[in-house]
Amino acid sequence: MDGFLVAFAVSFGVIFVAELGDKSQLMALTFATRFKALPVLVGITIATSVVHLVSVAVGYGLGASIPTGWISLVAAVAFLGFGAWTLRGDSLSDDEGRKAERTGGSAVIAASVAFFLAELGDKTMLATITLATQYGWFGVWLGSTLGMVVADALAIVVGRSLGRRLPEKLVSAGAAVLFFVFGGWLFAEAVPQVWGPDAWTRVAAAPDHHVVGWVALGLGALAVLTTLLVRWTAHRARGERSLGVSRAPGSPAWWARVLFLAAGVLGLGAPLLVAVDVIEPIALLSRPGLAVAGAGLVLLGFAVAAMSLLQLGTVWRRSSVEAGCAAAGDPAAARRPVLVTGGLYRRVRNPALTGLIVGCAGLLLMAPTPAGLLAGVLILVAVQIQARRVYETGLGDALGAEYTAYRTRTGRFLPRVRPPEPKPGMPSGPGNRTRVG
Structure with a gap:
């Protein structure tokens, strides 16, 4: 014992x-x-x-x-x-909840x-x-x-x-x-x-910059193609809904599209040029650890972008029936934008653009070149135009006070770190503050 x-x-x-x-x-x-x-x-x-x-x-x-x-x-x-x-x-479902x-x-x-x-x-x-x-x-x-x-x-x-x-x-x-x-x-x-x-x-010790360049190209191409496929699938559910912004040459939407395209060509072209030994990566940033971190950022960023687009598609699909029922009394109902405020959009207005920035930053770390840096600058300019002059302008004009309230309590690319200041004449007590975090 x-x-x-x-x-x-x-x-x-x-x-x-x-x-x-x-x-x-x-x-x-x-x-x-x-x-x-x-x-x-x-x-x-x-x-x-x-x-x-x-x-x-x-x-x-x-x-x-x-x-x-x-x-x-x-x-x-x-x-x-x-x-x-x-x-x-x-x-x-209710039955599944009872079983659980x-x-x-x-x-x-x-x-x-x-x-x-x-x-x-x-x-x-x-x-x-x-x-x-x-x-x-x-x-x-x-x-x-x-x-x-x-x-x-x-x-x-x-x-x-x-x-x-x-x-x-x-x-x-x-x-x-x-x-x-x-x-x-x-x-x-x-x-x-x-x-x-x-x-x-x-x-x-095994991979040199040529191998990393090919990996970056393959990973970046896969991420971009997957995101575009998800975007196409999500936008099919949009139906007749439109922001009502001009897409004519010279408009903000046109410039955003041109810049996105140029950034994509440069962003994927940079690792290709590194892989075929046309250009050398920037020595200061050409490190195995940074390449691994970059691969993680590529996967994370484009995963966030894809999830955001999937959520948009889900909301558009659910709202299509409601729009169809309302169209009898309001012909514009089927074309009016729908505001998504849950999930990734609860604290951030443009999570898909945030994911795009993160993914492109990861691609730059994997194949750091001047062309990649230029692609990063173009992406930053493009997302600013897309967010400020396309999305916010279009949704603000279409939804008015509803979008203004949503914009007040959310961040453009990252969650707000502090509550918005109360408007003049509005009590500043805790009951009148938007909860953030």
Whole structure:
């Protein structure tokens, strides 16, 4: 009995301390912001029990031969999928909502699979294997399992508390970011295990500016084509709706289109010229780390642009029926613009243009050239014209006070950092301020 208590106490303490600040504890916090606490805790307990039972059963020798690198790669892909799922969001019917309240099966399965994959080869598994070589297997298994569950339960309490105090969309976005971080974390850990301890060194040394140029060209072309396809799909749902602005040669809309086209040609032409060795990248900015960061910005920026356009298309589709019904009494209803104020448009009036700026900045970092810098300048000028002289002018003329109120509480490209000043004669109390943040 004394041997069991010693094994239990030592294993509980070691694993509890090892779990504090570990990625698994952060995962528990993230899951708790999306699912109910009890199903998540059940999933963690199931996964931990199985992993730690395997740990004490196979011993250190067999445990060291488990291909944990490939398992980590699978887990990384799974977490990226979790992040995309969380970022996309879900909508439940009334019946589905009642079922979700009665059962937590999906949360148990999701947490069990995620924690099982994450714990294989993790330091807590290796610590459990080591403890099992010195103490009784049952005490080590029970103590290590409870130590990890208790540590993750603390994270769940924190996660649920944050979930009640923060806006739902902010919690979802934060959870998605954490899932992406976990996926990247697991991928970074898996690469040296699968391809050798110097894998990242070889990766950093392998690509020269020609390779980076081709990658930038391919990534940029894919991002632009995808965004244009999404834009075309979204605008098909617009129907007869129009901003009513002139698009004649020399008009702001015409100039914005010309500048966008010129920036696109230069932005994609720069990495092509680097790839075929016609021009050299700017030496100060030609760094592997900046190229990797640039690739991330390209993906992030064009993803934001595509999501913004998809949201526009969804709103246009939903409003088409209402416009058709109203057209009998108001022939202009089917042509009147619709103001989108939810999702990405809740705090920012032009999130698609913001994403475009970020994506182009990433492309510039991947292939830094004077042509790329000129493309960046043209993009900045084009989005300013498009936002100020096309969108804001057209929507302001068509929607009047409705758009003025929306414009007051939102930022043009980024969320407002402080409330707008009250108009003269308007009380400045908290009840008359627009909430921002």
